Amino acid sequence: MSYESIKLTIDRKIAVVTINRPESLNALNAQVFNDLENVFDSLAFDKNVNCVIVTGSGEKSFVAGADIKEFSAYSSEKAKELSERGHSVFQKIEDLNKPVIAAINGFALGGGLELALSCHIRYASENAKLGLPEVTLGLIPGYGGTQRLPKLVGKGLANEMIFSAKMITAEKAKSIGLVNEVFSLEELLAKTQELAEQIVKNSPLGITKAIKAVNASDKDNGMETEIDSFGELFSGEDFKEGVSAFLEKRKPAFS
Template sequence: MNYESIKLTIDNKIAVVTINRPDSLNALNAQVFNDLDNVFDFLASEKTVNCVIITGSGEKSFVAGADIKEFSAFSQEQAKELSKRGHLVFQKIENLNKPVIAAINGFALGGGLELALSCHIRYASENAKLGLPEVILGLIPGYGGTQRLPKLIGKGIANEMIFSAKMISAEKAKSIGLVNEVFSLEDLIPKSIELASQIAKNSPAGIEKAIKAVNASENDNGMDSEINYFGELFSQEDFKEGVSAFIEKRKPVFN
């Protein structure tokens, strides 16, 4: 499939989605949202993919934010539609039936950090800078940042980041739980692939239900969701293969 603003590669059950607008530090615009929307629709049903990595082209930027020139003259209603569009695309990533790893290679600012927040796991390069600078423009994060960030790192630290608009380093991001690990720029993608390869060996059915159960933890019925998903998996072929492999002391082979 061809996309205007992103590149897609698939190898060994791992898809790598690269936002490819290096001249604008991979800033999000309408075309990027359209391409992300389409590629994650494709990946949701692609049988050869068990895990996804999303990153930015070049060595400077994951996604430096939204393309401000594109929406600077928007009306209030247009701005609301823009926010809704971002929410829909990022929710599609968050709810994908396969794990998504953000490989943050440089700037992850504004909408770029919000994109990373919608992923299930975040790895960062040593040169990464993360922040939500929207209040400098007289705005707030509009693609889920005010909702996902406090849940991930706590309300107080999230408030500090949002209100101050300051950028933080990759190491600081790790210390507050915003990213899982920090690597050199050269090691970022190999380490992301290493993790994705480990994930890809496991039960796709189990992982899909795990994603749903973890996402449901934010709801009042999270415990009930876990019970139901746990029970549903007992009727799946993956469970039968996993148990058989354990008893027979061999590695499971999941379809």
């Protein structure tokens, strides 16, 4: 399948999804949402993919927010539909049955940061700038930012970022737990690939269940989800292979 606004490559069980609108600093528009939805729907069932990397084209921007020109004249009802659309697509990413790593290679502002927040892991380049500037437009983050950011950094820091609309550096983002690691721009994708390669060596079914359990950690059924998932894995082929490999002192070959 071809996509208008993104590029997709797959190699050694790792998919790289690149937002490809460099002329607009990879800003989100309706086409990007459509392409993201389609590609993640496809990746969920692709047996050749066990991990996904999301990044932006060029050296300046991961995703520099939403395409304001596209929605500047929207009515309130149309704006709600836009927010619902963003929530729906980003929830697909968060709920994907495979790990998704954001390689933040520059500006991650507004909807761009919200896209990164929906990924399971975030690596950033040293030149990255992150922020939620929506209040400067008389808005609030509308694609999950007010919900996901406090879970990562706490309400106080989330409030500070949202209320002030200030951008923070990659190192600051790492210090508050917003990104996992920071690398030079030249190293970023290679280091992200290294992490993905480590991930795909492990049990795909175990990771799928881990994603489900971690995503339930702030819900009432979090403990129950972990217990059920732990028990269910005992009847799976991955568990049998993992135990056999351990006892036989060899590397597991997960199906």
